[in-house]
Amino acid sequence: MVFCYFRILEKWRMAVLGKLRQGARENIGREKKENRIRVQNIVSKLRFREAMVMKEYTSEQIRNVAVLSHDGAGKTAVVESLLLTCGEVAAVGVGKDNKHIMDYEPEEIKRNVTIQLGIAPCQWEGYKINFLDTPGYSEFCGEVRAALRAADGILLVVSAEAGVEMDTERAWDYGVELQLPRMVYVNKMDGEQADFFACLEKMRAVFGKSIMPLQIPLGEGKDFRGIIDVCKLIAWEWKEGVCEEIKVPPEYMAKARQVREMCMEAAAEGDDALLEKYLEGEELTLDELRHGLRQGMLTGRVCPVMCGSARYHIGTQELLRRIITYMPTGAQKVMTGEDAENGEAVLVHSHKAFSGFVFKTTVDPFAGKMSYVRIYSGSLQEGDRVYNVTRKCEEKLGKILTLIGKEAKPIGRAPAGDIVVLPKLDRTKTGDTLAAPEFPVYFEPVRFPQPLHSVALKAVKKGEEEKLVNALVRIGEEDPTCRVEKSVEGKQIVVRCMGDIHLEHIMTKMERKYGVQAAQEALYIPYRETIKGTATAEGKHKKQSGGHGQYGHVVLTMEPSATGEEVEFADAIFGGAVPRQYIPAVAKGVEETLHKGLLAGFPMIHVKVTLKDGSYHTVDSSEMAFKTAAALALKKGIPEAEPVLLEPIYTVHVVIPEEFMGDVMGDFSSRRGRILGMEPHRNRKGIIVVKAQVPLAEMAGYVTALRSMTQGKGTFHLEFWDYEEVPKKITEQIIAARAEKN
Template structure:
C-alpha cells in the first residue's frame, strides 16, 4: 500500500454493544469502497474483519478487527471493536489509534451499557463521534425510537442527516437531508439511486431538515445570523459547519445504514471523508515527558502499540499507531517504556488477516510489525535515548479467577507456554502460581473470556485448561491456652531417639503472627536443640490441626524439657516440638478463619436495593454508600468464598452496568455451622489423597 498525506488519512473506530451491526457495517464500507469484490457477511463466515476461527464459531467480534483501504483518494482504516463487556478493553485500546468513533446502534432501540462505556471513553479521549442506526430492515425496529433514546444515554446534541424510507421488509433507503434527495436501493451492490423525496415523507423531511440546519448553524455565528435573517444556507456551508461541530464535540451526526445490504455505506464513507478529522486535525495527544506531539513526520518519533497478536508460526505481531515522526523498515527504534532498542523489519498495513507491505509509516498510519522481542500493548516508541509515555488506557482489574490444570496428562509444558502467549496478546489476562495452595490461578474478565482463551490456546498451542474454582486460603487459629508435653522416644537397637519438651500455647491478636519464646533455664534442653523445637512447631503450624490450613496468631513458649546425652538430636527435638504443638492446639479451641475482602461496588440507583440484598445474602456487611450522580458506590466486607463468582451475578442484577473491585482486607472466624462443613470436606479430600 502506498503512503498517503496525513490530511488524506481517516482512522475510525466502530463502537457499540454486541450484535448492533458494527462488523456488518464495516464490511459494507469495505465492499462499497471497492476494496473487496464481495460483501463479507458475519453469518456466512466470510467476514474480512472477523477472521479468527473463534469469531466465526461464536458469531461475534472477540478482538478489534482492522482494515485499511483506499476510498476517494483517501486512506480509511476501520477499527471494528468488540461489543461484549469482557472484551471491551481491546476496543478501548483501539480508540487511541482513532480520530473519531461511530456508535453503531441497532434499530431495535436497545442501547446497552457496553455502548455507554465505549462512548464515555471516546469522549474522555476527545474523539468526535457520530451515530449510525442499523438493521432498519428488520422487524420491530424504529429509527424514531432510537433517536428518542440517544439523549437519555448520552449528553450530546444529535443532528439527523438522514431519514429512513420504509421500515422492516419495506426499508429501501433514506432521505439525505443535506441534499434533500431520496437515495433508494434495489439490491446489495451499495449503489443507490437518487430521486425525489416520496410525497408521504415530504413534510417530515422538510421539518427534519430545518431541525438539522438549526443544529448545525449553532456552530458558526455567521451562519446563525444568515439563518435568523432567513437567508439560504448552501450545502457546502452546512458540510463545513458539520465538520466544525464534530471536531468540537458540539454536534453528533446521525445516519442510517444496513450493513447486510450495504445501504448507506457510501453515504457514510463520504461523510467520513468530508466531515471526520484527519490526524492533522487531532487535538494534542496526552503524553508524559513528550511535549507538543503533532502530526509532523519531520519531528522526533512518537508512536504507541495499541494491540498485540500472538501466532504460533509467525510469532508476536505488534500493531502500532504513529502520532509524530516516521518509521521505516530495517531500522532500530527506542521502546521508551521498556528502555530497550527494537529492530523493525517489515512494516505492513492490515486488511483483516492480510498484511500489505508499506514502504514507511508516518503520522496517522496504523500498521503491524512482526517479531519484536520486548514490546507489548501500551508501549511507547520514541527517538533513541528519549524517555516519556503516551497516555494509554490502563487494563481493568480481572473480575473472576479460576484454578487451571492441563486437561490431559503430559500437557503441562504446553499449557504453560500457551498461557504465556495468551498473555502477550491479552493483558486483561493475569496468571500466577498461588504459593499457598500451589494452584495455577488464571484471572480474567468473565466466563466467556476464559472459554475463548481456552479455545484459542487449544487451537494455537495444543493445550487445554481444566477449570475450577480456586481454593480459598483459609487459616486456623486458637482461642484458648494450655501447657502440654511433647515427647518423642524411639529405641530400635543401637542409638535411639529421645526428646522431651514442655510448651505453653497462647492466642495472639489478629495479625500478630507467630511468636516463639525461649524460657529454658539451667540447661534443661541444650541450646543447639532449641531452634529445632521451633522448627518442628512451625512445620506443624503450616500443616494445620483441624483442616490442613496454616495456624496463625499464636505464641508458643518453650519452658522445660529433658534430653539424653546419646539419643537426643535436632531431629528428635523437631519431632517432639511438632507433636507437642499438635496435641496442645487441639486443647486450645482451634477455629477456622476465612479471608474477608473489601468489595467496592458501583451501581445505578435503580439497582441499589437488589445489590444490597445480594451482599447481605453473601454474609456481607455493608459499611457505607456514597451517591455519585445517579449511581451509588457501596463498600462492604464480604467473605472471599462468597464473591469468587460475583461478576456474572452483578452483571445480571444491573443489566451489565454495575462494576466492582475487591481486595483482601482481613481474616475472620468462620461461623460454626459452615466451619464444620469446610473442615469435613478438607479432611475428606486429605483421605482421598
C-alpha cells in the same frame, strides 16, 4: 494489450450488470434486494483491482475510527459493507451462513460474533480510513480498550430495531471518558421493526441533546430505499444496486427542513460569528453548517447521526464521506508522553521524530508475533531501527504491513497518524512504546479492565502442566485481560479472565493453537487457622536405645497474638533449661508446624507461642530433636486452645442502576455477605454504589450472576479486607472435605 483488457472487462461488467438488472426487475420484495447485493459485489470487484495496492497518504488524509456497538447491532457487517464500497474486498457474504471477512477465527465463525479486534483500512476519494472493528460482547472489552487507544474517534452502530442497548451505553461512556468524538450509524433500517425516529428519541433521552441527525431515512422496513441528506436537502435512492441522487419527495420535505433547522442551531452554538448570523435570521451556507457541526463534534457538543442498511449497502458511501468530513485527522492527535531520560512531560506532535504505541499483539505458532502499532509522530519505513523505550532495547523492522481481516498488504512507508502491523518484533509486547533512538519518549500503557473471574485449570493429560502454563502465557500476550499464575499454596494453575464465555474462548483457543486440553477444578480458597484460647503443653522427643540417641524436651504456651503477626515466638527460658543453641530450632519447629496447620491443614496465624521450660541431654540432644519436640507440644496444645478456621473476607464495590438495588442486596445476603452502605454515583445519574463485605468462597461465579441480575449493566471490584471466623457447620464441611482429599 492493456487497453484491450479493460475493453473486455468493461463489456463483461456491462453484460453482468444488464443481466442482474433484468433479473431484479422480475423479482419482488426480498429477492429484489438480494440482487442489489450481487450487483454491488460485481461493481466492487472492479474497484478491488484498483485497491490491491495500498497508496501512500499524508497524516491529514488519515482517519482512525473505532467501531463499537452492542452485540448483534451489525457492527462487523457495517465494516465489511464499507470495505466492499471502497473496493478493498471483492465481495461479502449475505446472510448468517456466510463467513465474515473480519471474523475469521474458528471461535468467531462458530459463535457468529466478533471476539478480537480487527483492522479494516479503506481508501476512499483520496483518503484512508482505518476502521477498528471491535467485539460487541462485554467479556471481550479488553479488545475495545485497545482499539480506543489507537482511535481518534468512535463510530457507534445502533440497531434501528433494538435501539439503545446495554453495551451501546457502555460504548458511549468509553467515548465520554476518553473524550473521543462520536458519530452514530443507525443500521438495519430494512428490518421489519425498524423505527428511526423512535431510536433517535431514545438516544437523545439517554445520551442528551448532542445527538444530531444529519440524515433521515427514505422509507423504513421493507420500504426502505435510501436516505435524505438534511444539510443539502437532497435524497439518495438505491435502485437495483445503484445509488441515484433525487429530489426530496414532498411528503418528506417538512421533516427534512425541521431536522435541518436543528442542525443549523447546533452548528451556530459553538461559533460566535455563526451564532450572530443565525440569530439574525440568515441561513448558514453548507460550508458554514459543516464547519460548525465539525467543531461541535470535536468538542463533544455534537454527535452526528447517519442511517442505512449494511446488509444492502445503503448509506455506506455517504457514511464514508461524513467520516472524512467530521472525524479528526491523524495529524490532529497530540499525545502527552514522558521523556525517558529525565522524566519530564513531552507534548508529542505529528511532525516530531518517530514515536508509536503497541496497542495489540497476536501470536501465531507458525507466523510468529505481530505487533499492532499506532504511529503518533514521525514515520516508519521498512528496515528502520526503532528503540523500545519500555524494554530498553532496539528492534529492526522487517516488512511494514496493513491488514484486512487476516489478509496482509505490505506498505513501504507509514506516516504519523497511521496504524500498521510490524511482524517478528520478538522482545516487544502490548503496551510498549516504540520511538526513534534520538527521541526516547514514553507513553502510559492501556488501562485494561481488571479480570475478576478466577478459575483453576488442570491439564487433561498427565505431564502437560508446563505446556498448559506456557500456552496460557502466550494467550496472555495477545489478551491482557487473561492472566495466569501458579498458586504455590494451592498447587494450582489459576486463570483470571472476564467471565465464562471469555474462559471458554481461552480454553478452545489453547487447544486449537497449542494442542493442550484443560479442565476446570475447584478453586483453592486460602483459609487460615487460629486459636481463641490459651493452652500449655509439653513435647518430649526421646530415643535412647543405645549409642548416640535423640533427646529434646520443651514446654510451650499457646495464646492469641496481640501484635497481629502471623506467628509470634517468645523465649522465656530461665536458668538454661534449654541451651541457647537449641532455641532457634524450637522456633523453626513452631513455625513449620503452624504453617502446616493443625485443624484442617491450613496455615495458622495470629498465634503467640512462648517457650517456657524444657530439658536436654548433653550427648543425645540436637537441633532436630528440639524441632520435633516443639511439633509434638503444638499437636497436644492447639486442640485445647479453641482452634477455629478463618476465611478471607473481601470488600465489594458494586456499581449498578438504582432499579437493581433490591436484587443485588438480596444476592449478597444469600452469599453470607453484609451490606456496609450505598451511595449515589458521583458522576452518573441514576447509578448507585453498593458496598458490602463477602467471604471469598461465596464470590464464585459472581461475574455471571451480577451480569444476569442487572442485564449486564453492573460492574464491581474487589479488595481484600481481613480474615474472619468460619461458621461451625461450614468449618465441619471443610475439615471433612480436606480429610477426604488427603
